[in-house]
Amino acid sequence: MTPANPMTRRKDRIDDLAATAGSDRAAAVREAGSVDEKPGVSLIASAWQRLRRSPVFLIGAAITLVFVVLALVSPLIAPHDPAANLLLDQVRPQSNPIPGPQPGYPLGADDVGRDLLSRLLVGSQQTLIVGVFATIFGLTGGMTLGILAGAFGGWVDSLVMRIVDVLLSIPSLLLAFSIAALATRPSQLTVIIAVAAVQVPIFARLLRGSMLAQRHSDHVLAARALGVTERAVVFRHMLPNSLGPVIVQSTLVLAVSIIDAAALSFLGLGNPNDRQPEWGQMLGRAQPFIYDNPHLAVYPALCIIVVALGFTLMGESLREALDPKTRR
Template sequence: MTPSPDPRRFGDRKKDRIDALAQTTGSAGSAGRPGVDSGAQGGAVLTVADAGRVAGGEGQSLIASAWRRLRRNPVFLTGAAITFIFVVLAIVGPWVAPHDPAAQPLLNQVRQQTNPVPGAQPGFPLGGDTVGRDLLSRLLVGGRQTLIVGVLATLGGLLGGLTLGTLAGALGGWVDALVMRIVDVMLSIPGLILAVSIAAIAASPSQTTVIVAIAVVQIPIFARLLRGSMLAQRASDHVLAARALGVKPHAIVFRHMLPNSLGPVIVQATLVLATAIIEAAGLSFLGLGNPDDRQPEWGQMLGQAQNLVSDYPHLAIYPALCIIVVALGFTLMGESLREALDPKSRR
């Protein structure tokens, strides 16, 4: 009669095989890891910290990863350099300008028939305008007015868009439908035509009317973008967890949904700022800006030079180049930020 196998011996052999396999796996896994003794007879001992560590280094936040890419991006560095120079000159322009932009030191050289525009000369490297004012000083001081109009118009559009986008994305339902229909109507009108219409309604043209007109044009852009980001946040895990824990709705909106939806909106603001500068110059060119030319602005200077472009093109070329270069700087910086913060663009 054949004796039956001892179940205890079978269990011991199975246990020995499992222990040997675990020892082999632990030794192989620790061979390339610093700080772990791969030659130990008993295999590697993994701690809780080792179990949660990803091979290849520590993780990075989205902002840190974006900055690491941006500081090596020549497009971003070019745009940031242009923007920095523009902001610095706009701030210190009135102090570094060689002459008062409203003074007329070259008026005695203006001859309507023979010399309507004084040319370049010592102390006036770009010459003067039709009433004897220093062109370089007006360009330097005009940068501040252009920056003020662009920044305030962008902030106004951003605040209006944040309000409408938050209402639509947080409340949903009929509020979302109503806000989006208003936004669709505003987007159906070309931006420059809408801005011209709003500025023309004002009793008298001024810098304030330009700011308001451009801000209204930018509101639907921010509102639609923020609304889409907040709708994506409504279905996210952390929002569902907050609701399950009984967090109040307004706290969910302002502590969880809105802060996590502002990234694309802030990036878009840098792009809109370039558009606002161009639109402000367009309105001033059409005569809808500040009528007081004692406070120069690039678009205003461009409009005043339109009758002399054929004979004295530099009066229009200099302010036009300033507008183009500054808008290009903000555009390059904004596009680089968008690519750096977009996971789909990473390689």
């Protein structure tokens, strides 16, 4: 066999090295360019992934859930009738005006012998009713004004916003007090209307701002270019994409509504019938006994504080999870 030419051997060796280097480089490129394909997630699913790891949200949701469940089942689990004067025979204005804790009455009774624990449990239902309906009415009125201002713009926007500015210039509790005082007979309905009126300008300004941001977005401009009617643009494109901040705000407003409703009842502008207990009403009735029997005021006050805290923690966590600017 004729020995290979040195030049041929060198050429073969260079070709082998080039082939090996090329295959390794191609493999490296293929490995570096490979991407693990994962399905995309929606904004709600992404927010839930963060919320379920947030201790603040979990604490707020737990408090809110306990409050709602207790309010719904309170008439069934209350140990006694909250309007029955079961310990009236133990009420002695001079020596024992407030019956203390005893078997069957773990928190004692009030100044007319009614079980305090039962009144706290049933009072949670009245507080929930006022908070929820005041928020719903305020949300409805605010959305109406916000849609008018955000959809039409121009003089309609100016007129609605000047009304909103006037309402926002008045302190919320003072405005609610003034509206409730106009009623000839205070009732639970007057409290709901007064508290709802305070929330209307908040929702209106928030929704109006969100809709104005959507007004010049690409999908709205494309819908108008395709000849979609203005009504369809507003209710099918602008409004659904503007509701996120409003829904989050409604969670925070629930806490404010509960506090405002309790304040009105405390001032005597709530339901005058104390046979239907409510936490703010109970707090007001406890004032003559605050020095000798502070627990009559401490228990309903703690209930108001804890429930308002639960809604606030949950609402703040929702806002952080859904807002791209504060998302963590």
